[in-house]
Amino acid sequence: MTAPIRIILVGLGARAQFWMRVINASPDCTIVGLVDPVQAARDRALAQCPGAIAAADPQDVIGRIAADAVLICTPPGGREMLMELCCVSRLAILAEKPLADSVEQAERYVLMAEAAGVPLMVGLNFRYLAVTQHTLKLFETEVGSPAYGRFTYERWRDGTLARLNKYPLTMQQPMLWEQSIHHLDLMRYVYRAEPVEIFAKTFNPPWSMYAHEANVSALITFDNGVIVNYQGTWAANWQTPHFEWRTDCAEGIVSQADQFGDLRYAKRADEALTRIDLPPYEQWIDDAIALLAAFVAGLRGERPLECTGRDHLKSLRMVQACILSSQTGQAVNPSHLETGAEQKAGRVRPSDNQNRGTQ
Ligand SMILES: NC(=O)c1ccc[n+]([C@@H]2O[C@H](COP(=O)([O-])OP(=O)(O)OC[C@H]3O[C@@H](n4cnc5c(N)ncnc54)[C@H](O)[C@@H]3O)[C@@H](O)[C@H]2O)c1
Secondary structure (H helix, E strand, C coil): CCEEEEEEEEEHHHHHHHHHHHHHHHCCCEEEEEECCCCHHHHHHHHHHHEEEEECCHHCCCCCCCCCCCCCCCCCCCCCCHHHHHHHHHCEEEEEEECCCCCHHHHHHHHHHHHCCEEEEEEEHHHCHHHHHHHHHHHHHCCCECCCCCEECCEEECCCCCCCCCHHCCCCCCHHHHHHHHHHHHHHHHHCCCCEEEEEEEECCCCCCCCHHHHHHHEEEECCEEEEEEEEEEEEECCCEEEEEEEEEEEEEEEECCEEEEEEEECCCCCCCEECCCCCCCCCCCHHHHHHHHHHHHHHCCCCCCCCCHHHHHHHHHHHHHHHHHCCCCCHHHHHHCCHHHHHHHHHHHCCCHHHHHC
């Protein structure tokens, strides 16, 4: 029997509630430490993980108690000390997306973790949804290679709701950093390709409750020729959300009508779409269970670590390219934004792209 992985959970806000449920139900992991400066957050978490040690300051727990990994659920800005503590203490890291609030900072974390030999995975849970995995299968078995796509995510996100985090209300580019990062990452993952050109416009509609841009429109070209028309917003002016990700392929189309499911396909001559029977799922839970299983398998050497920090930099470069393109009015090639260290690492290391069939 393999001993459970002992996890210190840092940041006990909205996202951590899901993680506590998932980890507490997992025979492979156990929560041994809880960290948050807010007493009420610690009390709430301790009620769910009574055996854990809780502290306001990460320095009182990380490196001080026996543990194997740290799950970072704090806002993306201000993780410097946490990342350093994990690396110095040689604890594996599972960090919620985005890894940082700038690509430069994220790259520093990736280099630091690599130098310390610390595994670093980023929580890109949408890759692990059954709908995402079945989309990959449809390309292989029914409709052929993707040629172009339309990705639409329209949501009136009331950022004042008690169950939601509050920092996106005031941060720069909240849609891109907090939400579109999932979508851009999914495109790279599903199309098995890297972006070579992004033309984007970000803006904020007059009724937006966000201080900065809640809308992103982008035209994205990938190195395998796939072109995607992307529209994402947290400030749609209807409370009923709308999601559609349609990909036109060599022999038909794939259409996903819900961000957690509802997958259909049609061949060119079909009169109607064929619905794919997806396994039952609970959103935010089953995707986190699968993500955690991948983290555990990576730490135990059973399969290569997925969603690595280094791979994440390529999705973050897409965010950066959208911002730059919007500022300059020019198309941007995200790979031109890579630093020398990133380009060198990209040449000598297999990217996560090559492991994509394994999930
Ligand atoms: N993968 C997903 O689907 C998903 C969904 C929601 C949020 N997230 C991500 O999870 C992270 C956290 O988001 P959230 O919604 O839980 O935010 P939140 O604001 O609800 O919670 C953050 C918590 O971190 C605590 N905190 C801040 N700095 C800290 C520090 N240095 N040490 C310890 N605790 C600290 C805060 O007190 C707060 O309790 C973000 O990166 C966000 O993007 C991911």
